[in-house]
Amino acid sequence: MTKVGVIGAGMTLFRRRLQETGKELCFEATKMALDSAGITRGDVDMVVCGTAPDAFDGVAMKGEYLLDGSGGFRKPYTRVFTGGGTGVFSTIAGWWHVASGLADVALVVNEEKMSSCQPHPQSVFANIWDPILDRPLKPNLVWIFAMEMNRYMSVYGVKKEDIARVAVKNKRNAVGHPCAQLADPNITVDDVLNSEVMAWPVQRLDISPPSDGASAVVLASEDFIRKRRIKDRAWVSGVGWCIDSTMWTDRDLVFPEYVARAAKHAYKMAKIDDPRRQIDFAEPYDPFDYKELHHLEGLLLADKGEAPVLTREGVTERDGKMPVCPSGGLLGVGNPIAATMGMKIGELFWQLTGQAGKRQIPHEVHTGVSQAWGDLMQYGSVVVMSA
Amino acid sequence: MTARISRWPGIELRAADLYDGKVTQTRFHPDAKYAWSAGEAMSRFLQELQNGRFIARTCHKCERILFPPRMFCEECFRPTDEWTYIHDTGTIETFSVSYLDTDAKRIAEPILVGVVSLDGASPRMGMMHYFGEMTKDDIRIGMRVKAEWKPAAERRGSVLDVRYFRPLREGER
Numbered sequence: 001m002t003k004v005g006v007i008g009a010g011m012t013l014f015r016r017r018l019q020e021t022g023k024e025l026c027f028e029a030t031k032m033a034l035d036s037a038g039i040t041r042g043d044v045d046m047v048v049c050g051t052a053p054d055a056f057d058g059v060a061m062k063g064e065y066l067l068d069g070s071g072g073f074r075k076p077y078t079r080v081f082t083g084g085g086t087g088v089f090s091t092i093a094g095w096w097h098v099a100s101g102l103a104d105v106a107l108v109v110n111e112e113k114m115s116s117c118q119p120h121p122q123s124v125f126a127n128i129w130d131p132i133l134d135r136p137l138k139p140n141l142v143w144i145f146a147m148e149m150n151r152y153m154s155v156y157g158v159k160k161e162d163i164a165r166v167a168v169k170n171k172r173n174a175v176g177h178p179c180a181q182l183a184d185p186n187i188t189v190d191d192v193l194n195s196e197v198m199a200w201p202v203q204r205l206d207i208s209p210p211s212d213g214a215s216a217v218v219l220a221s222e223d224f225i226r227k228r229r230i231k232d233r234a235w236v237s238g239v240g241w242c243i244d245s246t247m248w249t250d251r252d253l254v255f256p257e258y259v260a261r262a263a264k265h266a267y268k269m270a271k272i273d274d275p276r277r278q279i280d281f282a283e284p285y286d287p288f289d290y291k292e293l294h295h296l297e298g299l300l301l302a303d304k305g306e307a308p309v310l311t312r313e314g315v316t317e318r319d320g321k322m323p324v325c326p327s328g329g330l331l332g333v334g335n336p337i338a339a340t341m342g343m344k345i346g347e348l349f350w351q352l353t354g355q356a357g358k359r360q361i362p363h364e365v366h367t368g369v370s371q372a373w374g375d376l377m378q379y380g381s382v383v384v385m386s387a
Numbered sequence: 388m389t390a391r392i393s394r395w396p397g398i399e400l401r402a403a404d405l406y407d408g409k410v411t412q413t414r415f416h417p418d419a420k421y422a423w424s425a426g427e428a429m430s431r432f433l434q435e436l437q438n439g440r441f442i443a444r445t446c447h448k449c450e451r452i453l454f455p456p457r458m459f460c461e462e463c464f465r466p467t468d469e470w471t472y473i474h475d476t477g478t479i480e481t482f483s484v485s486y487l488d489t490d491a492k493r494i495a496e497p498i499l500v501g502v503v504s505l506d507g508a509s510p511r512m513g514m515m516h517y518f519g520e521m522t523k524d525d526i527r528i529g530m531r532v533k534a535e536w537k538p539a540a541e542r543r544g545s546v547l548d549v550r551y552f553r554p555l556r557e558g559e560r
Contacts, residue, residue, distance in 0.1 A: 013397030019410060020397065028396035036392070058415055115400075122491035131423045132433070133455055134515055136547050137500065138489040143515075146483030147501055154481070154528045178395045199485035200497075200523070213397070245461055249502050250454075250512045253481060355391075 003222040004098045005233035006091075006349045006385065008037025011215035011342030014181045014334030017115040018212040022057055025214035026069030026111050029342075033107070033216035034071075038230065044218075045103035047072035049079045050090030050110040052337040055124040057113050070109035070216075082381065083374025084287065085241070086110065087340040089381040092239045094219045099236075104224045108345075111214040112336035121210050128376065133249075142207070144377055146199040148253040149290040153201060155254045156305030158293075160201060164192035165311045166289035167205050167331050173318055174328025176358030179342065181211055181334035192289075208287045211334035215342030217349065234352035237367070238272065238384035240265030248376045259298030259371060259380035266369070267300075270384040275300045279384070280365035281322065281351065283344045285373040286329040295371055296324065298380065323361050326351065337374075344370035345383060352387045428456045431470065433544040439536045443508050445469045454508035473507030475534035476555065480504050480513060484523040499526055503552050519551030531555045 010032025012018070012025050020028070026049075034040060049070050054062045063079025070077075076097075082089045087110065094108035114121040125141035152158060167187070174183035187205070195204040225233050240262035244251060263275070272278045284295035293307035301322060302310050310316055316324035327333060327347035330340055348368040350356040367386045373379060404410045425433055428444065432455060435442040444453045444467040446460035452471060453460065460467050482501025488494050499521065504513035518526055519535060532552035542548040 010392075011395075013395050013399065015397060015399040017400040017402065017405065018397045019400050025397070032392065032396075058417070120491050122487075123489075126489050131421075132425055132429045133546060136545050137515060137517065139500075139515070140485060140487045140489050140491060142487055142491070143483050143485060143500060146485065147481040150483060150501075150528065151481040178392075179397075196486075197484075198487050199483045202483070247455065247457075247461070247512075249514050252511055 001099045002101050004095050004219050004236045005222065005225050006217050006236065006345065007220045007225060007230050007233045008033040008218035009216065009346040009349045010036060011179055011346055012213050013179045014211040014213040014336055016181065016209060016211060022066055022111050022113045023069035025113065026066050026109050029214040029216040030069065030071050030107065030109050033218050037218040039105065039218065041071045044071060044075065044105050044107045046076040046097045046106045048090050048094045048106060048108045049077065050081065050086040050108065050338040050341065051079065052081060052086060052112055053124065055127065056117055056121055058116055066111055071107060083379050084285065084337055085372045085374035085379040085381040086338040087285065088344050088370055088372035088383050089241055090338065090341060091217060091345045091383055092241060092381060095236050095239055098219050098221050104221045106219045107216065108219065109214065109216045110338035110341040112339045113212045114210040114336060115212050140199065142199045142202055145288045146202045148377055149201050149288065151253045152290055152294055158308045161189050161193060162308035162312050163290045163293065164189045166286065166292045167192045169317060170286060170325045170329040170331040173326055173359065174332025177328045177333050180328055180332055182209055183328060183332050202288065206289045208330035208335035211336040213334060213336035213339040215339045215346055217341065217345050232353040232355065234349045234385045234387060236383060237386045238266035238270030239382065241381040243375065244378040246376065248378060253377060255304060256294055256298035256380060258378055259295055259373065260300060262380040262382040263299045266382040266384050272384065279367050279369050281326060281361055281368045282324050283327060283347050283368065283370040284324065285371055286325055286331050287335055289331060291373065292325060295373060299369060299371055319362050326359050326361055340372065344372055348385045352385060428458045432456050436546065436548040437542045437544045439539065441473050441475055441505055443471050443473045445471050451509040452507065454505055454512040455514060473505050477503040477505040477513060477532055479528055479530045479532060480511065481528055482518065482526055497523055499523065503532055516546065516549060517551040520553035533559060
């Protein structure tokens, strides 16, 4: 298998509404990623586009719609979609294009424009539920998070204030992110605990916002990196993905087994047998604050029920022993679903190449893991990257 | 991000910019309608709801009693074998107290909703439904509940034939 490195990344601002079309956002992110890698569209062999349900943009054939902005025309081009998991999965698809030897350079472009759906993208989220079993109950997407969070809190006796610490950490971390939508240097645990109750136990500040935005990364073979003398690169050392059964009301929601399976696959590939010692920092998917904790346990970076304790003890702060979401995550930077690749894969690249600026982890880091999550509480995608 | 990048693209708009027509825009109101065939397993399930009963499918290989019922066992990857009735009592596995309706609009009276695992099915197998005859302060994980059915004449073959799950009354178990 060919060794693959990330050699460039780009992203747009993440905002509740952006003037640019999805195509224009893709162009901006793609151009930034190509420029930062020091290559042109002509160097790109294959292109992967990651984007969530067509209904958000109200445009069917969304992969085709975003094609020109993604630089994919007259090239092998594929759109991938694995729910919220797309934020990391599209990079895995780009990786196998290069790892297989089929391409020297693969470009991955992710986009979401959630503001087009009026008055709120929630009305489209309702269509992910089973039409016979669930939809007559008029469900709201926040319910699945509320039910999973409640199960997690109840089984392990987790306090809400320990979960709120995640929102505080990530919104504060996002202060150093030039694209951030909801950075807040002064936010406190009390602010989160006093925010509006949406669907208990979920409160307003437990949730990441819907956003518009795009991100892009460039992957290249070791050969290409050597020949072009590219200095800023981070190696993709392990990948894994897994999905659990669709019968979600038959599963215990307390532990994301599918994330653990994806992580074990990625760790084996990366020759990691003791993740807590061998991984220096993590970018788990944090659309809700408890999800970061849930995913740290799924990633085997915390024992079951232990992630809130690590958070309370400061282990996951940017200057802690295991920094988690140093980017500011979805809670701080925003949640344009697939485009969160900018914080998950992009941040790993920027941190591992020392380019993260104000967000740079103060101590030396060699290995990071990123993870995304999606569908009906059932999908996990994991990428391990090394300096 | 990198010291090398100085311009981060994107022009932010406010909601008012759109609603007041301050930006050039175009609108589209889709009006798609759908009708789903309920399929083999769900058709029987819905018919039985109309009869005021829950039905499951058994798999003779793994010996699970599968609920919601399905025509194939996803674990054994073989067709399931028999229909079997299960009880309309169960246990709350998890729940939420929702102040959001389906469009994320705020509502004053919260909806109690969650997952109930049903007695007679394999452990933890259940469905999402509403909870009633209890307050947001009473509801808890592990609570024993029973389906409150609509009167037979009002049942339509829908999960809404159950109004909600309510706490067990004295003498019920």
